[in-house]
Each structure stands twice: as structure tokens, then as C-alpha cells.
Amino acid sequence: MNILYINNSMHLGGDNKCILKLCKQLKDNNKIIIASKGGVLESELTNLGIKHYYIKDVVNKMPHVILSNIRTLVKIVKDENIDIIHSHHRMATLTAKIVSKFTGVRVIHTQHLCIEDKFKLTNLALSNVQIITVSNAAKEILKNKSGLNEENITTIYNTVETENKNKVVDKKLIDLKDKGYFIIAQVSRVIDYKGIYDFVDVAEEVVKENDKIRFVLIGDGPEKENLEKYINEKILKEYIYLLGSKNNVIEHLKYVDLLLLCSYIEGLPLAPLEAFSQGIPVIATNIDGTNEEIINGYNGYLVEKKDIEGFKTKINQIYRDKELLDKLKENSFKIYSEKFDEKQYREKHIEIYKKILKED
Incomplete structure (x- = not known):
């Protein structure tokens, strides 16, 4: 053909x-x-x-x-x-x-x-x-x-593509991992409908209670400058890192413990699939498309749009329960293999x- x-x-x-x-x-x-x-x-x-x-x-x-x-x-x-x-x-x-x-x-x-x-x-x-x-x-x-x-x-x-010849990973991400932080990422365009400001608000609430968690956003877009200002205004520069676009997201996810997706609209987002392929669970908004990827309590959790408290609660639950995290990781890879x-x-x-x- x-x-x-x-x-x-x-x-x-x-x-x-x-x-x-x-x-x-x-x-x-x-x-x-x-x-x-x-x-x-x-x-x-x-x-x-x-x-x-x-x-x-x-x-x-x-x-x-x-x-x-x-x-x-x-x-x-x-x-x-x-x-x-x-x-x-x-x-x-x-x-x-x-x-x-x-x-x-x-x-x-x-x-x-x-x-x-x-x-x-x-x-x-x-x-x-x-x-x-x-x-x-x-x-x-x-x-x-x-x-x-x-x-x-x-x-x-x-x-999704699970192999990449480019093995270079952002030094900031490697440094955070070497220091023993629990790393939470969002992979998306830096644009409003991806819930990027909610991502910052979630991070703000989480780090108030836990200094061992850090947040990274992988992606670029028209809101990047405004998002940087928002992070600076909240005095969160040492907790949230904007890593920019990466053509080897899979390699970066190998250093991530948990993925968030705070979007307001999707089709079938690829970021959760990339995460599942590496055995990483996902907490995401309960919206059309995304809710066909995540089974609540099996390979992650669904929360409502703009529910900052809901995201925080699930993050803390996963962070504090290693047995739960291990089970979610196992199921994440399993569902990727079966469906995607x-x-x-x-x-x-x-x-x-x-x-x-x-x-x-």
C-alpha cells in the first residue's frame, strides 16, 4: 500500500x-x-x-x-x-x-x-x-x-514507543533521584487545558506535608512563561521543575515514581500509556478517554477536574503505602500489555x- x-x-x-x-x-x-x-x-x-x-x-x-x-x-x-x-x-x-x-x-x-x-x-x-x-x-x-x-x-x-536510542536524561531529574526524592511528573503540553496550574496547586499542597516529594513537568507550550511566574509567586522553585520538551520521554519516566495528568479534555492521552509501559501508576482527572485507561485502585486513581484536595489525598495514600504502590506498578504494566x-x-x-x- x-x-x-x-x-x-x-x-x-x-x-x-x-x-x-x-x-x-x-x-x-x-x-x-x-x-x-x-x-x-x-x-x-x-x-x-x-x-x-x-x-x-x-x-x-x-x-x-x-x-x-x-x-x-x-x-x-x-x-x-x-x-x-x-x-x-x-x-x-x-x-x-x-x-x-x-x-x-x-x-x-x-x-x-x-x-x-x-x-x-x-x-x-x-x-x-x-x-x-x-x-x-x-x-x-x-x-x-x-x-x-x-x-x-x-x-x-x-x-506508545517504548524504546529510544537517545538515553540522555535531564541532569536535574537524575539529581533529584540521587537525593532520594519521590518524584511525581506530568507529561503534557504547557497549555491551560492540560491543567498545568492545577498541577502546581497540587504540588503546593503536597509539599506542605511532605518534604521528600518533588514535582517535574515534561513538556513545552505557550503557557510556559506564565507558569514559571506562577511557580515563582508561590515560592515553589525548589519543589517544581519545568524540564521542557523531551524526545525521549520513556527514558525520563524511568526516574519517576508516579504520574499525574490534570487535563480538562483529552482523546486517549499517551502519557499514561507511556507510564504504564514502565510500570508507573497514574492519578488523573476523570474525563472522557482518560477514564478508559485507568481503573480506580487498580493501575491508578481518577479524581474530578480541579479537585486539588483529591489529588493530594491519593498522592499521600500511595506514598505512605509501599505495598499499594507495588501493586499499582504491577497492574500498570499488566494493563499496558493487555490493552495498549x-x-x-x-x-x-x-x-x-x-x-x-x-x-x-
Whole structure:
């Protein structure tokens, strides 16, 4: 098969981690092409030997931008003899549907978020294409809120990369571990809907009672400067460390004892899966998608959004009960192996690709 993956950009994020995973799993037996407006992960594509084409910002709805992307994608499809366009962005999928009218190429969309608005636009963009959702919650929203045909929607749980050639770990994290601290991390973009300020508030409450716990946030984003100010205002610099983006999160998680995820909206977040693959339990907000990864008291705990006290209580419970922590660790790895391993991820995508090509 000749597959064209398209996204708005090749930024550091869960959607592109999924694209890269598919590239690695499928490139030996298929031709894989990428199209986006570019980004920091282009070097990863180069290392994989994957050709990348540039398109304009698919979020830009100016007619000349849309027409430019249509022309570019039509040319790519013809020049590369593409069988399937697999889009990972709603507006990119809408553009791909137009390209399909000119070329006959088949279109698949992956829905990475549990959307909360723009249901009519979603229906326009995704109607009459095969859809992959990363969680059952995302599937229900597309079916019930956007009125999309359930027969065209399949849930495939995400998987993660568990090996990384880059073994370099942030010296601050190593130093904290060497000093014997219990390390709690959040891995996310530094953006408001990831609950980053709640993460700081949780840390503030926890360290009031326990000086042996430290917090690290792995990630970058538009709120980083404001978050640093927030930490400084609360005089928490010696308790909370912003480590920035890392292209080898797995290696950093090997120094972490517990993962938090304070998000307000997700699809099926990758950070808990990365943690589970290393036997690390997770305390996270009880939101759609995330609550399909965590079984309360089995591989972690769910608390309500903005429930700072709830997070603190569960952290203290786990920290003080080593037997509980050991059991949560064991179950975390077990659930990863059973539900989120890469073999299932690869085989289910291949199955959908073959199915859609047979429909011609």
C-alpha cells in the first residue's frame, strides 16, 4: 500500500507520536509519505527515511490557501501513486475529501480528541469517510453529537514507543533521584487545558506535608512563561521543575515514581500509556478517554477536574503505602500489555486499510 499521512504540522504532540509509530511499523512493507506545514519532528521523518511534503496551514480557511493545498495534495497523490490518505486533523480531512473527488483516493480520519464544540463542522468534515477514534468516548461524541454513522467509526486504542536510542536524561531529574526524592511528573503540553496550574496547586499542597516529594513537568507550550511566574509567586522553585520538551520521554519516566495528568479534555492521552509501559501508576482527572485507561485502585486513581484536595489525598495514600504502590506498578504494566501494546495497534490499522481498499 501507498499511504499518505497528513496533519497540520509535525509538532511534538500525541497525534504525531501516533503518526511516527505507524511510520515505523509499516514503512518496511509499504510506501509512507507525510504532508504537513512542517515542525520539529521533521528530523524524525528524515531518520526514518520518510519523504515529507510541505502544505500550507490547513486551519487557514482563506480560499487561496485551501486551493493551494488541494492542488499540492492532488499532485502528491498522482506522483506517489497514493492509495490511502490518512488524515489526523479535521480540516485536513475536509481537504482530503475534495482531493478524493479528483483522484479517487480513499480517505481515513483519526479523531484524537473528545471534541466539545463545532459538531456541525465535524459532521461536514468527517461524513462519509472511515473514522478511527482513539477512545470509545470520542466515538460516542462523533455519533451522538455530530450525527456521524456509527458503522464508519472504529475505536483503536493508542500505543506508545517504548524504546529510544537517545538515553540522555535531564541532569536535574537524575539529581533529584540521587537525593532520594519521590518524584511525581506530568507529561503534557504547557497549555491551560492540560491543567498545568492545577498541577502546581497540587504540588503546593503536597509539599506542605511532605518534604521528600518533588514535582517535574515534561513538556513545552505557550503557557510556559506564565507558569514559571506562577511557580515563582508561590515560592515553589525548589519543589517544581519545568524540564521542557523531551524526545525521549520513556527514558525520563524511568526516574519517576508516579504520574499525574490534570487535563480538562483529552482523546486517549499517551502519557499514561507511556507510564504504564514502565510500570508507573497514574492519578488523573476523570474525563472522557482518560477514564478508559485507568481503573480506580487498580493501575491508578481518577479524581474530578480541579479537585486539588483529591489529588493530594491519593498522592499521600500511595506514598505512605509501599505495598499499594507495588501493586499499582504491577497492574500498570499488566494493563499496558493487555490493552495498549503495539502489535494490536499495527494489526488493527492494517485491517482497516485493507477493508477500505476492498470497497473500490
